[in-house]
Amino acid sequence: MEDKVVSTAAEAVADIPDGASVAVAGFGISHRFPSTLLEALQDQGARDLTVYCNGLGSQGAPTAQLLAENEQISMLVASFSSRPGPPTLAEEQILAGTLEFEVVPQGILVERMRAGGAGIPAFYTEVGAGTKVAEGKEVRHFGGRPHILEHGITTDFAILRGYRADRFGNVQFRGGSRNFNDSFAKAARTAIIEVEEILEVGELKPEEIHLPGVFIARVVRTTTTVDVSSLPQRSARSADSHREYGGKPALSRAEIGRRAAALLEDRSIINLGAGLPNQVVNYLNGRDVVLHAENGMLNYGGFADIERADPDFHDAGGNFIDVLPGVSFFDSVTSFEIARGKRLDAVILGAYQVGSNGDLANWMHPGRPGGGIGGAMDLAVGAKSVIVTMEHVDSKGRPKLVQECDYPITASECTSVVVTDLALLRRSEHGRFVLEEVAAGFTAEEILELTAMEVDVAEDLGVMQEAW
Known part of the structure; x- marks a missing residue:
């Protein structure tokens, strides 16, 4: 049985070449990004990357923004390129034309990854029909409603984050942090995951395995510690705030x-x-x-x-x-x-x-x-x-x-x-x-x-x- 554990994150990402396509897990602006692997990839310096993700996350935190800050991304395929708040370096690069961007609805992004990993080349969906994301795509009608053709996605690499894994690459996730990891792993030729704990084969009960090791190529221990209280959160106006119209609340x-x-x-x-x-x-x-x-x-x-x-x-x-x-x-x-x-x-x-x-x-x-x-x-x-x-x-x-x-x-x-x-x-x-x-x-x-x-x-x- 192959031992998929590698000793360092630097070793895990060493062979990601210039021009590679990389799916990066992580949710929202700060939650459970594969920070150890991202820092290693930033240090490794591969350029001209095509990055697939929900969004790059918060600037100034160990998120996928690290790759944008280091100007390693030439193409971004994501559900978010901008969020409320000051523009990020990635947004500035998009405006400058040095970073190409394709926006994809979040559910369609994971479905395209799932399809690519399952050997399904394309599928039709009602999501996005009649909107800007449908521009240039084939349209067919089912049940009297328009559906657009979306293509499955496969990538060269995926960098992921889990809770625990064994040496065979079987992975356990925790809580709401599973999100994109499954579909991104299945779509990748080489999926690399960092976890908090590495176990011997057999220590994970079968029902605790959420992602079988057949989808994982390398496992590395997480070394980047993120304090929950320091995680950037969405800014929100006070619940009690209200406007006045004509002097009336x-x-x-x-x-x-x-x-x-x-x-x-x-x-x-x-x-x-x-x-x-x-x-x-x-x-x-x-x-x-x-x-x-x-x-x-x-x-x-x-x-x-x-x-x-x-x-x-x-x-x-x-x-x-x-x-x-x-x-x-x-x-x-x-x-x-x-x-x-x-x-x-x-x-x-x-x-x-x-x-x-x-x-x-x-x-x-x-x-x-x-x-x-x-x-x-x-x-x-x-x-x-x-x-x-x-x-x-x-x-x-x-x-x-x-x-x-x-x-x-x-x-x-x-x-x-x-x-x-x-x-x-x-x-x-x-x-x-x-x-x-x-x-x-x-x-x-x-x-x-x-x-x-x-x-x-x-x-x-x-x-x-x-x-x-």
């Missing part, structure tokens, strides 16, 4: 979340987008509502304080969370099977704009290179109901409810309900939005003045604060 961010939470039915399975939609978590205590996360988790709870944060227990937005009895963990392929397989009752997402026909735009902001799709395209297509939470106007006072989106859309005609800091609107069976509720102290006329789409007004107009 609108709903706070927390209250938007509270109103959206009240829309959810008991015994439903829900996915929450990052940012404002996460406010919904605070109003689900005691509710029979199951939360799903794209990184591979079902049935998690509220946010965990940093003092009791576990690096493997986090949601798709990077927030540390508690887990509930009956929680399950799985890889991102399974997670998006749940999403695209119509097993989510609702998804709650933020948005830059919502069009009068239900079009959703939330992944690309003018002025930033590329964009950040994440799992939004998969979720918007797969969920039975799409609820959007957002402020009624943007930071410059421009309406976000528009007749037609001029931002690139995430999915067409998908939005069911919109909850803003001023109003609740529901899309009727006739395709038009109906203003059903307004924030206390505001009139329908005031809301319509701040709305750039044609809407109907319900005869029995309600007050948002009276609905929770």
Whole structure:
């Protein structure tokens, strides 16, 4: 039986040549990147790399940004090239034309990897149809709806991170940190994994093996220690912050979340987008509502304080969370099977704009290179109901409810309900939005003045604060 353990990370990545394609695991801006291997690859210095990943992670941390900072990447294929905050060196390279970028929906990225590893050259999907990611791709209709052709991906190398492995390369993951590792390993000709503990063959029980050793070529011990409390987190405005319109207070961010939470039915399975939609978590205590996360988790709870944060227990937005009895963990392929397989009752997402026909735009902001799709395209297509939470106007006072989106859309005609800091609107069976509720102290006329789409007004107009 082959012993796949190598003594150092430098030895593990020594043969990655210039021009190689490398899949890099890691989730969000900071969680469970293969930091030891990334530092070794940075020192090794291979250039002109094609890198596949969810995103490069946070600058200034031991993430895949190390490779961009060292100008080793010529092509990036990812779900995120930009995130809120100051531009990264990778974004500057994209703008300068020294780094080519292809944006791929998160669920389609792992599915393309899964397909490539399984010997499937291509497949059709509804995800991305009618959006910028469909440009130049073959389109066929199934069930009367357009689907685009996506090609399987194989790579020269994958660098991964696990919890434990034995000398044969059998791997165990922990919590929500499995995510991309399975599909990336299967797509790679040579998969290299770093783990916290290396065991003798037989010390891992068969049911503890999440990824068989046949997919792993090299195993190395993790030596880069990351303090949980030092991990960069998404910046978030205070839940109590709110805008004023005409000198009158609108709903706070927390209250938007509270109103959206009240829309959810008991015994439903829900996915929450990052940012404002996460406010919904605070109003689900005691509710029979199951939360799903794209990184591979079902049935998690509220946010965990940093003092009791576990690096493997986090949601798709990077927030540390508690887990509930009956929680399950799985890889991102399974997670998006749940999403695209119509097993989510609702998804709650933020948005830059919502069009009068239900079009959703939330992944690309003018002025930033590329964009950040994440799992939004998969979720918007797969969920039975799409609820959007957002402020009624943007930071410059421009309406976000528009007749037609001029931002690139995430999915067409998908939005069911919109909850803003001023109003609740529901899309009727006739395709038009109906203003059903307004924030206390505001009139329908005031809301319509701040709305750039044609809407109907319900005869029995309600007050948002009276609905929770």
